[in-house]
Amino acid sequence: xxxxxKQSASPALDLDGLFDASSVAVIGASGKPGKWxxxxxxxxxxxxxxxxxxxxxxxxxxxxxxxxxxSLREVPEPVDCAVIATxxxxxxxxxxxCVHKAVKFAVLFSGGFSEVGGEGVRAExxxxxxxxxxxxxxxxxxxxxxxxxxxxFFTLPYKLPVNAGEVSVITQSGNSGIGMLxxxxxxxxxxxxxxxxxxxxxxxxxxxxxxxxxxxRTKIVLGYLEGLREGRRFLELASTITRDKPIVIxxxxxxxxxxxxxxxxxxxxxxxxxxxAAAFRQVGVIRVGEINDLVDTALAFAGQxxxxxxxxxxxxxxxxxxxxxxxxxxxxGLEMARxxxxxxxKLDSVLSNRWSRGNPVDPAGDPRPxxxxxxxxxxxxxxxxxxxxxxxxxxxxxxxxxVHPSLEGEYAGLMQDAExxxxxxxxxxxxxxDKYRKPVxxxxxxxxxxxxxxxKVFEKMQQHFMxxxxxxxxxxxxxxxxxxxxxxLGIA
Amino acid sequence: xxxxxKQSASPALDLDGLFDASSVAVIGASGKPGKWxxxxxxxxxxxxxxxxxxxxxxxxxxxxxxxxxxSLREVPEPVDCAVIATxxxxxxxxxxxCVHKAVKFAVLFSGGFSEVGGEGVRAExxxxxxxxxxxxxxxxxxxxxxxxxxxxFFTLPYKLPVNAGEVSVITQSGNSGIGMLxxxxxxxxxxxxxxxxxxxxxxxxxxxxxxxxxxxRTKIVLGYLEGLREGRRFLELASTITRDKPIVIxxxxxxxxxxxxxxxxxxxxxxxxxxxAAAFRQVGVIRVGEINDLVDTALAFAGQxxxxxxxxxxxxxxxxxxxxxxxxxxxxGLEMARxxxxxxxKLDSVLSNRWSRGNPVDPAGDPRPxxxxxxxxxxxxxxxxxxxxxxxxxxxxxxxxxVHPSLEGEYAGLMQDAExxxxxxxxxxxxxxDKYRKPVxxxxxxxxxxxxxxxKVFEKMQQHFMxxxxxxxxxxxxxxxxxxxxxxLGIA
Numbered sequence: 004x005x006x007x008x009k010q011s012a013s014p015a016l017d018l019d020g021l022f023d024a025s026s027v028a029v030i031g032a033s034g035k036p037g038k039w040x041x042x043x044x045x046x047x048x049x050x051x052x053x054x055x056x057x058x059x060x061x062x063x064x065x066x067x068x069x070x071x072x073x074s075l076r077e078v079p080e081p082v083d084c085a086v087i088a089t090x091x092x093x094x095x096x097x098x099x100x101c102v103h104k105a106v107k108f109a110v111l112f113s114g115g116f117s118e119v120g121g122e123g124v125r126a127e128x129x130x131x132x133x134x135x136x137x138x139x140x141x142x143x144x145x146x147x148x149x150x151x152x153x154x155x156f157f158t159l160p161y162k163l164p165v166n167a168g169e170v171s172v173i174t175q176s177g178n179s180g181i182g183m184l185x186x187x188x189x190x191x192x193x194x195x196x197x198x199x200x201x202x203x204x205x206x207x208x209x210x211x212x213x214x215x216x217x218x219x220r221t222k223i224v225l226g227y228l229e230g231l232r233e234g235r236r237f238l239e240l241a242s243t244i245t246r247d248k249p250i251v252i253x254x255x256x257x258x259x260x261x262x263x264x265x266x267x268x269x270x271x272x273x274x275x276x277x278x279x280a281a282a283f284r285q286v287g288v289i290r291v292g293e294i295n296d297l298v299d300t301a302l303a304f305a306g307q308x309x310x311x312x313x314x315x316x317x318x319x320x321x322x323x324x325x326x327x328x329x330x331x332x333x334x335x336g337l338e339m340a341r342x343x344x345x346x347x348x349k350l351d352s353v354l355s356n357r358w359s360r361g362n363p364v365d366p367a368g369d370p371r372p373x374x375x376x377x378x379x380x381x382x383x384x385x386x387x388x389x390x391x392x393x394x395x396x397x398x399x400x401x402x403x404x405x406v407h408p409s410l411e412g413e414y415a416g417l418m419q420d421a422e423x424x425x426x427x428x429x430x431x432x433x434x435x436x437d438k439y440r441k442p443v444x445x446x447x448x449x450x451x452x453x454x455x456x457x458x459k460v461f462e463k464m465q466q467h468f469m470x471x472x473x474x475x476x477x478x479x480x481x482x483x484x485x486x487x488x489x490x491x492l493g494i495a
Numbered sequence: 496x497x498x499x500x501k502q503s504a505s506p507a508l509d510l511d512g513l514f515d516a517s518s519v520a521v522i523g524a525s526g527k528p529g530k531w532x533x534x535x536x537x538x539x540x541x542x543x544x545x546x547x548x549x550x551x552x553x554x555x556x557x558x559x560x561x562x563x564x565x566s567l568r569e570v571p572e573p574v575d576c577a578v579i580a581t582x583x584x585x586x587x588x589x590x591x592x593c594v595h596k597a598v599k600f601a602v603l604f605s606g607g608f609s610e611v612g613g614e615g616v617r618a619e620x621x622x623x624x625x626x627x628x629x630x631x632x633x634x635x636x637x638x639x640x641x642x643x644x645x646x647x648f649f650t651l652p653y654k655l656p657v658n659a660g661e662v663s664v665i666t667q668s669g670n671s672g673i674g675m676l677x678x679x680x681x682x683x684x685x686x687x688x689x690x691x692x693x694x695x696x697x698x699x700x701x702x703x704x705x706x707x708x709x710x711x712r713t714k715i716v717l718g719y720l721e722g723l724r725e726g727r728r729f730l731e732l733a734s735t736i737t738r739d740k741p742i743v744i745x746x747x748x749x750x751x752x753x754x755x756x757x758x759x760x761x762x763x764x765x766x767x768x769x770x771x772a773a774a775f776r777q778v779g780v781i782r783v784g785e786i787n788d789l790v791d792t793a794l795a796f797a798g799q800x801x802x803x804x805x806x807x808x809x810x811x812x813x814x815x816x817x818x819x820x821x822x823x824x825x826x827x828g829l830e831m832a833r834x835x836x837x838x839x840x841k842l843d844s845v846l847s848n849r850w851s852r853g854n855p856v857d858p859a860g861d862p863r864p865x866x867x868x869x870x871x872x873x874x875x876x877x878x879x880x881x882x883x884x885x886x887x888x889x890x891x892x893x894x895x896x897x898v899h900p901s902l903e904g905e906y907a908g909l910m911q912d913a914e915x916x917x918x919x920x921x922x923x924x925x926x927x928x929d930k931y932r933k934p935v936x937x938x939x940x941x942x943x944x945x946x947x948x949x950x951k952v953f954e955k956m957q958q959h960f961m962x963x964x965x966x967x968x969x970x971x972x973x974x975x976x977x978x979x980x981x982x983x984l985g986i987a
Contacts, residue, residue, distance in 0.1 A: 036905065036906060036909065037909075114849060114859060114860060115849050118814070118849075118859075119848075119849050119859075174815070175815065176813065176814060176815020176816065176818070176819075177813070177815070178812070178813025178814070178815055178816050178884065179813065179815040179816060179819065180815075182816075227815060229815070229818060253819075255815060255818040255819050255822060256818050256822065257822045257826075258821060258822045258825035258826065259825070260821045260824075260825055260831045261818050261819075261821040261822040261825065263821075264814070264817045264818045264821045264851070264855055264857075265818045292968075293819065293823075293966060293967075293968050294819070294966065295965075295966055295968075320670065321668060321669065321670025321671065322610070322668060322670070322756070323666070323667065323668020323669070323670055323671040323672075323719060323721070323747060324668065324670050324671060324674075325756045326668070326721055326747040326748050326753050326756045326757045327668075327671065327745075327747050327753075327785065327786070329750060329752045329753040329755075329756045330747060330748065330749045330750045330753040331785075332752075333750035333751070333752055333753060334749075334750065339752045356611075357606060357607050357610075357611050359756070363756055365756075367606060367610075367611075368606055370529075392670065413528065414528060417528060417529075473787075474785060474786065474787055475785075476784075476785045476787075
């Protein structure tokens with residue numbers, strides 16, 4: 004647990020060599036599945052490219068087709084980055100080797116340091132001191148790796164599906180970080196840079212934040228945070244960065260017991276709940292309550308224009324869903340837009356006289372969502388649109404198939420027509436959304452559960468970061484975050 | 496909108512003929528995919544069995560291989576149940592036909608009644624009055640069908656995956672009900688009886704509740720509720736039923752605008768929020784906030800022994816997950832159990848000296864969850880166990896595969912061994928859970944996202960209603976409902 008308040012006037016930190024090392028050595032490399040030194044090396048090799056990769060294992064021999072050097076000192080060429088997965092007690096000696104080799108960055112997976120207290124705290128200080136002496140910057144210890152999806156340098160222990168994109172992640176929990184990555188991929192979001200910061204013996208959450216703030220490929224910063232080591236610096240950085248890109252933070256350790264668990268996890272001191280909340284709000288940091296929430300919020304920021312107010316036009320393909328969704332919107336402080344007379348007229352011309360004639364728009368059985376969306380986007384009393392159900396269902400036909408085998412041929416034709424029509428409608432939806440600069444969030448419900456996630460419509464939704472949320476409540480929460488940020492920026 | 500306060504002393508309502516009609520006519524039957532009269536008839540035919548099924552369509556001819564009678568009166572044999580999907584304006588005449596044929600039950604899909612106000616209210620009264628005169632009990636109008644998964648009588652418009660089981664559902668929203676069914680199936684829960692009650696012109700939420708309360712196959716009642724027509728009767732029924740089986744209700748229309756939307760949906764008057772909450776609590780009704788919550792809670796009640804207290808032993812396969820989960824448990828008023836000395840000793844003997852030595856149990860890298868669970872179940876200071884991550888991952892190997900192609904053969908063997916071991920461990924988990932009568936809720940995280948949902952382990956989890964929750968927050972919320980009910984019954 005190393006707590007300090009750095010001067011924020013220090014020169015900009017350069018972590019380029021960490022995220023795109025030209026030569027890397029894995030210390031504790033292993034050929035045995037299940038060992039971290041195996042996972043890490045295998046994954047580095049998968050996207051090797053021009054990068055030089057060396058395996059170090061004190062038993063020597065060969066590991067995954069590479070010569071295994073018994074010590075880092077034996078590696079004949081320069082090593083920029085050392086990835087260390089040895090036992091805690093061996094780490095100081097390994098760090099001395101790193102100094103000897105003039106390594107620039109070390110990623111320390113090894114645990115058993117400050118998070119276990121007592122001797123671990125002293126051992127961590129020792130390792131950090133050796134590194135500092137050699138000018139080596141450390142990620143970790145007790146971390147689960149880092150990567151840059153553009154450079155292809157991955158130090159993860161697991162093979163995860165990751166596409167290059169615009170979200171960067173800083174996490175003080177390796178497992179939560181890996182969960183985040185899996186979920187981000189599932190909704191179609193790509194990553195720029197990722198780091199599991201571990202015990203932060205040297206590089207802090209704030210350092211990565213500064214670097215990601217400057218990274219042109221990073222459009223959204225997500226953080227899992229247990230405690231800040233440089234609170235003032237964090238707030239200064241955040242207040243600058245949030246002018247350009249949203250920072251979304253899950254602050255864990257909110258309860259007394261949670262904070263205690265955080266101490267024995269990464270040795271971080273969780274600040275007072277109320278102080279954190281107020282400080283974050285002041286610098287425009289979006290604070291969320293769970294990992295799903297982080298991912299949902301990132302999705303909204305990736306895909307949507309920022310709303311100019313909190314008045315929502317709600318289209319619910321089902322009356323009950325409209326009631327539930329209205330409850331959700333109101334509970335997040337969003338407002339139900341009052342439609343203009345013109346909007347009511349437009350909807351009258353599209354829908355049967357049984358529609359709800361108000362907000363939420365309940366088409367009362369009419370299965371066509373799109374003609375109801377256009378008037379809402381055009382209405383100047385509407386700042387954002389939420390659609391519950393209906394989209395991505397391929398005209399409701401998917402849900403019927405195959406109720407009667409005698410009609411299978413007929414179905415196939417109908418499905419194709421419906422899919423073609425829906426794809427065209429969805430293109431228009433994106434156009435309209437961008438023309439009117441109003442966010443459109445989609446929630447799945449009934450139909451969503453059954454919609455094939457590999458359908459062309461779903462694929463298109465993912466491409467445009469319009470992946471449906473799994474409930475009206477989650478869609479609402481994400482929309483409320485957009486409004487919050489918009490209000491901070493003075494747009495709403 | 497027909498509001499009345501019935502006498503609760505009336506004789507027990509017999510709906511057997513509704514849920515297992517021996518002869519049924521679909522009025523408005525259609526051969527055209529997309530029409531409700533098509534979906535409904537197709538689905539009735541799929542599980543026809545000995546049931547006599549008649550198609551009625553005023554244009555005559557043939558529908559899905561059946562002769563289509565131009566009027567119900569032409570059907571040569573008796574009809575017990577009429578399923579009506581005609582236009583609102585034709586429904587009164589159809590109901591006269593039903594009276595003429597001495598039909599006992601009518602399921603009215605047709606909309607355009609009290610939910611649209613004005614003329615619709617009068618039309619609904621007229622239809623209800625005709626039915627009352629003929630002694631016909633009505634489901635709906637403006638409903639989306641009903642079924643009994645044991646009798647095989649389904650009047651749904653869509654083909655949904657439904658297994659027979661112990662959950663019964665009453666819903667005032669057809670779409671929300673269908674969403675519920677899809678989600679219940681996804682987590683492995685089967686259904687006994689289901690009804691979408693629509694506008695409740697005749698049969699009310701309370702009637703179905705009374706009937707499901709007596710149904711021996713119903714162990715859990717789920718309700719989506721916008722408004723009660725017989726509040727006092729509901730509370731009387733609930734106070735009796737909750738002694739035997741949990742009633743879990745999603746009360747929609749909590750916000751002012753939500754309540755307004757409810758009025759134009761099913762014409763139900765949503766009661767005051769605070770009054771509802773207090774009244775529900777008094778009769779042991781579990782109140783939830785969203786559809787996911789309904790399903791999560793049903794899953795907990797289906798699979799778990801009732802806890803004897805609120806002290807939770809938490810095993811988190813990852814430190815950050817432990818922090819998040821502790822926050823979640825505390826925010827739901829659950830307590831972090833203080834382990835006995837013996838439990839600490841047992842865990843010491845299993846885990847490396849890096850484990851957290853407290854609650855949450857963080858094995859600090861040890862990937863074996865089961866040896867950590869047994870001591871928690873055995874500890875008398877623990878009332879319930881929550882496991883976050885680790886289970887269903889097949890020893891963590893699934894996540895590694897296939898990082899290095901050269902090892903594929905080796906992996907396959909390791910995976911098989913791991914799966915065999917995990918299946919045996921899971922069997923023991925069920926035994927231990929039932930022996931100590933302590934609920935064990937499982938949350939997926941990182942690994943969960945990647946676990947194959949068709950794996951044998953996942954299948955076994957579903958069979959035992961131990962399907963993992965998709966986040967620690969959702970697992971916690973479900974566990975808190977168990978504790979709430981347990982406390983109501985005086986067990987906790």
